[in-house]
Amino acid sequence: MTTEEKIKETIDSMIRPALQSHGGDIDYIGFDSGNGVVTVKLTGACGSCPFAQETLRAQVEAVLKKEIPEISGVTRGD
Numbered sequence: 001m002t003t004e005e006k007i008k009e010t011i012d013s014m015i016r017p018a019l020q021s022h023g024g025d026i027d028y029i030g031f032d033s034g035n036g037v038v039t040v041k042l043t044g045a046c047g048s049c050p051f052a053q054e055t056l057r058a059q060v061e062a063v064l065k066k067e068i069p070e071i072s073g074v075t076r077g078d
Contacts, residue, residue: 003031003033003068003070003071004031006067006068007028007031007038007064007068007071008028010063010064010067010068011026011028011040011064014067015060015063015064018059019042019046019055019059022045022046023045023046024042024043024044024045024046024047024049024055025042025046026040026041026042026043026046026060027040027041027043028040029041030077031071035072036070036071036072036073037071037072037073037074037075038064038071038073038075039074039076039077040056040060040074040075040076040077041076041077041078042055042056042076052076053076056074056076060074061073061074
């Protein structure tokens, strides 16, 4: 399984359900294998929430980094 496939699977199984339970969602934009950064877009309630940056760091980035060691960070794409 490629890193990109692992990222998508982790988002679908571990991150998306949590965000959807709060009226939000997440779109995978891409992965830069050169620097290990994943780009995502928070949508729905999460896209306009004042705590979106904290959600990105504390939930999305933390889960992805734990599950996939090649990831160094997560950034928000719009």
